Amino acid sequence: MATTEVRVPAAAPRPRAQRILDWLTTTDHKKIGIMYLVNSFTFFAFGGAMAMLMRTQLLQPNDHLFTPAEYNQLFTMHGTIMIFMVIFPLLAGFGNYFVPLQIGALDMAFPRVNALSFWLLPAGGLVLLAGFAVKGGAAAAGWTNYVPLALQGEAGEDLWLLGLLIVGVSSLLGAINFIVTILRLRAPGMSVRRMPIFCWATLGTSLLVVLALPSFTANIVMMLADRHLGTTFFDPAQGGSVANYLNTFWFFGHPEVYILIMAAWGIISEIVPVFSGRPLFGYNGVVLALMLVIALSFSVWGHHMFTTGLVDNSFFTVTTELISVPTGVLFFNWLATMWGGKIRFEPPMLFALGFIAMFVIGGIDGVWMASPAMDYAIHDTYFVVSHIHYVLFGGTVFAVMAAMYYWFPKMTGRMLDRKLAYVHFWLMLIGFNVAFFPMHYLGLDGMPRRIAEYPANAGWTMLNILSSSGAYLIAVSMLVALANLVITLRRPRTAPADPWEGYTLEWATSSPPPPHNFDVLPPVHSERPVYDLRRAAVTEEVAGA
Amino acid sequence: MSAVERVMQAAEDQRGTRAISSSVMGMAIFVASEAIFFAAFFGVYASSFASESVWPPKQIPLPGLVIPTADVIVLVLSGLFLTGALATLRRGAERTTVLWLAAATAGALGFLALLLAGYAGVGFGIKDGIYASLFYVVTGLEVAHAVGGVVLFGTVFVRAANGELALRHDPVQAAALYWYFVIALGIVVFLIFYLGATL
Ligand code: HEM
Numbered sequence: 080m081a082t083t084e085v086r087v088p089a090a091a092p093r094p095r096a097q098r099i100l101d102w103l104t105t106t107d108h109k110k111i112g113i114m115y116l117v118n119s120f121t122f123f124a125f126g127g128a129m130a131m132l133m134r135t136q137l138l139q140p141n142d143h144l145f146t147p148a149e150y151n152q153l154f155t156m157h158g159t160i161m162i163f164m165v166i167f168p169l170l171a172g173f174g175n176y177f178v179p180l181q182i183g184a185l186d187m188a189f190p191r192v193n194a195l196s197f198w199l200l201p202a203g204g205l206v207l208l209a210g211f212a213v214k215g216g217a218a219a220a221g222w223t224n225y226v227p228l229a230l231q232g233e234a235g236e237d238l239w240l241l242g243l244l245i246v247g248v249s250s251l252l253g254a255i256n257f258i259v260t261i262l263r264l265r266a267p268g269m270s271v272r273r274m275p276i277f278c279w280a281t282l283g284t285s286l287l288v289v290l291a292l293p294s295f296t297a298n299i300v301m302m303l304a305d306r307h308l309g310t311t312f313f314d315p316a317q318g319g320s321v322a323n324y325l326n327t328f329w330f331f332g333h334p335e336v337y338i339l340i341m342a343a344w345g346i347i348s349e350i351v352p353v354f355s356g357r358p359l360f361g362y363n364g365v366v367l368a369l370m371l372v373i374a375l376s377f378s379v380w381g382h383h384m385f386t387t388g389l390v391d392n393s394f395f396t397v398t399t400e401l402i403s404v405p406t407g408v409l410f411f412n413w414l415a416t417m418w419g420g421k422i423r424f425e426p427p428m429l430f431a432l433g434f435i436a437m438f439v440i441g442g443i444d445g446v447w448m449a450s451p452a453m454d455y456a457i458h459d460t461y462f463v464v465s466h467i468h469y470v471l472f473g474g475t476v477f478a479v480m481a482a483m484y485y486w487f488p489k490m491t492g493r494m495l496d497r498k499l500a501y502v503h504f505w506l507m508l509i510g511f512n513v514a515f516f517p518m519h520y521l522g523l524d525g526m527p528r529r530i531a532e533y534p535a536n537a538g539w540t541m542l543n544i545l546s547s548s549g550a551y552l553i554a555v556s557m558l559v560a561l562a563n564l565v566i567t568l569r570r571p572r573t574a575p576a577d578p579w580e581g582y583t584l585e586w587a588t589s590s591p592p593p594p595h596n597f598d599v600l601p602p603v604h605s606e607r608p609v610y611d612l613r614r615a616a617v618t619e620e621v622a623g624a
Numbered sequence: 625m626s627a628v629e630r631v632m633q634a635a636e637d638q639r640g641t642r643a644i645s646s647s648v649m650g651m652a653i654f655v656a657s658e659a660i661f662f663a664a665f666f667g668v669y670a671s672s673f674a675s676e677s678v679w680p681p682k683q684i685p686l687p688g689l690v691i692p693t694a695d696v697i698v699l700v701l702s703g704l705f706l707t708g709a710l711a712t713l714r715r716g717a718e719r720t721t722v723l724w725l726a727a728a729t730a731g732a733l734g735f736l737a738l739l740l741a742g743y744a745g746v747g748f749g750i751k752d753g754i755y756a757s758l759f760y761v762v763t764g765l766e767v768a769h770a771v772g773g774v775v776l777f778g779t780v781f782v783r784a785a786n787g788e789l790a791l792r793h794d795p796v797q798a799a800a801l802y803w804y805f806v807i808a809l810g811i812v813v814f815l816i817f818y819l820g821a822t823l
């Protein structure tokens with residue numbers, strides 16, 4: 080069967096205003112996916128700038144670049160933006176672009192709802208950021224927004240709550256759209272057992288959003304009511320309880336961390352097989368592991384409350400250690416996929432390998448903290464900061480970069496520059512470890528998280544200097560990536576339909592795909608339809624010769 | 625239609641009309657998330673109930689039972705009318721469907737009105753402790769959901785007036801699913817906040 084490249088005939092150039100209007104009013108999942116990515120990377124720059132300011136403050140003891148009150152705003156907004164405006168929407172952006180392509184659909188199930196989900200996102204983000212402009216400044220109670228701090232906050236706190244309500248609606252609509260799309264719009268032959276793991280992971284993420292996010296929405300509603308209507312949900316003096324806060328937040332909060340990683344696992348499960356020249360080891364096992372993680376993730380929230388005395392620590396230790404098992408299964412499946420394969424160290428694969436290595440460190444940190452005896456010592460110290468960055472930056476951000484290098488040619492018709500990609504990778508890997516590994520020691524040594532200053536005689540100065548230098552190195556690596564992007568976008572569109580010898584349906588259409596996605600939809604007989612197509616072509620050639 | 629669109633259409637036709645439609649499926653997922661949303665409040669209710677020695681605490685007077693009971697009856701009736709609408713729709717009797725729907729919408733409006741009227745007989749304010757907090761916020765959300773239901777029914781009427789019901793049934797089915805959820809919610813709220821608190 081033909082895998083001929085069908086190029087969309089170049090239409091007559093349209094006036095600029097018209098082209099912009101096309102983007103603003105589009106319901107095409109591919110354009111919406113790209114807008115998700117642009118929006119999230121823009122917020123990534125904001126969140127990153129805040130991180131640089133924080134690391135500059137911590138560069139030396141007793142620094143006064145910012146007052147403690149300003150510093151509180153910085154880490155609150157940094158965490159909030161990175162989690163809600165960057166990581167999750169980045170994964171959703173790739174999902175938007177590639178899930179319909181991978182299952183052979185023409186678009187998402189509800190294209191107009193899809194556009195709405197997107198536009199709510201920058202709206203919510205701007206409401207969040209507006210906090211910096213109001214009296215009293217932005218929210219300052221941390222991304223976990225703990226009471227009673229959150230009850231005392233000023234207007235910035237309300238903007239935080241409102242912004243996240245809007246973002247929440249966006250996520251919920253998006254999740255419903257993904258689930259219906261995946262369950263109903265698969266191409267003929269694309270049974271669930273042949274679905275790319277990235278689609279499984281997006282389905283899993285969406286289920287988590289539907290089942291966990293409403294608890295956070297309820298939490299926000301109660302917070303707003305306590306702040307403005309005089310209710311007492313979170314006020315122990317008036318019959319409420321801090322436990323009401325903690326339970327509704329963390330019932331969402333722990334599944335949320337899987338919302339932030341599961342699609343990244345999906346990305347890695349796509350890239351590792353392609354660049355190892357082998358099928359994914361244990362497809363069924365991987366799917367089962369994802370499902371187990373979803374189920375278990377609702378039973379572990381108490382591990383964020385070990386030190387509060389409110390929960391049964393033994394119960395939550397057991398569930399938390401249990402959830403590391405399916406996570407470990409994924410890890411061994413990736414290793415087994417590479418085992419004996421002919422590995423091609425292209426940029427997407429490098430970032431995928433970076434992901435695997437860093438995520439293991441973050442996961443082992445997690446298993447440590449899941450022991451209450453350990454956690455009493457390291458809770459609310461820099462150890463936790465190290466853990467979350469090893470899983471979220473070492474994990475998800477590395478996976479996002481892998482996805483960027485992998486799918487950029489498909490989205491734009493242009494290959495990103497390889498040499499710059501390697502520079503980006505090594506700077507990011509080294510910078511990341513220099514920035515975050517020392518935090519383990521700082522945490523074990525008792526340095527609390529979320530402090531604006533530390534005394535000179537604490538013995539933490541050297542490690543903090545190291546950490547800040549690593550942070551600057553990460554910033555440099557991002558500038559290299561940005562340069563690569565700008566340079567590449569000025570080059571002509573020369574990327575072939577299938578530059579990596581991919582496996583899944585997005586590689587069966589042109590780069591970039593036509594508005595209706597496919598001119599010819601190849602038959603689907605396995606979870607690697609495009610690989611099958613290549614094999615068939617080779618066999619035909621051999622037979623013909 | 626491109627070749628691909630034809631293939632997709634063929635696949636869609638094969639699944640047949642008995643498969644549930646995208647909008648019904650989407651609504652079902654939405655309703656699941658709504659259930660979790662309210663479960664968070666009921667969880668707070670349960671843990672507060674368990675930790676207080678007297679319920680409701682602060683010796684506040686309980687809300688009266690008459691209007692809320694009437695309210696639940698009206699709500700359940702609207703559900704029965706809706707079930708009638710779905711049955712006639714299946715038989716292809718669109719005109720009768722619209723009548724049943726009108727009855728269901730009237731029921732929804734009655735529910736909303738009685739819900740609001742019920743507040744007049746409540747002898748405590750929103751600031752009177754945890755029971756009052758839960759009472760006002762949860763019933764307030766109920767009001768919002770009732771309004772949502774009326775709006776949804778309104779859009780269905782517009783579609784019916786355009787003759788769309790003959791072509792597709794899923795807008796009615798999706799709206800019905802939503803309203804069944806509101807009915808279930810109304811019953812649970814009645815049991816917990818009115819009846820349960822009286823016991
Ligand atoms: C092997 C799996 C994992 C285990 C056993 C684990 C365990 C834990 C524990 C016990 C804590 C609480 C530490 C404390 O506050 O004292 C924690 C915090 C946290 N974890 Fe994990 N974790 C795992 C994976 C992940 C993943 C995959 C992510 C995100 C992608 C993640 C993100 C976070 C975040 C953001 C926090 C900090 C919450 C805060 O700000 O207080 N974790 N983890």
Ligand SMILES: [Cu+2]
Pocket residue numbers: 332333336379380382383
């Ligand atoms: Cu957790």
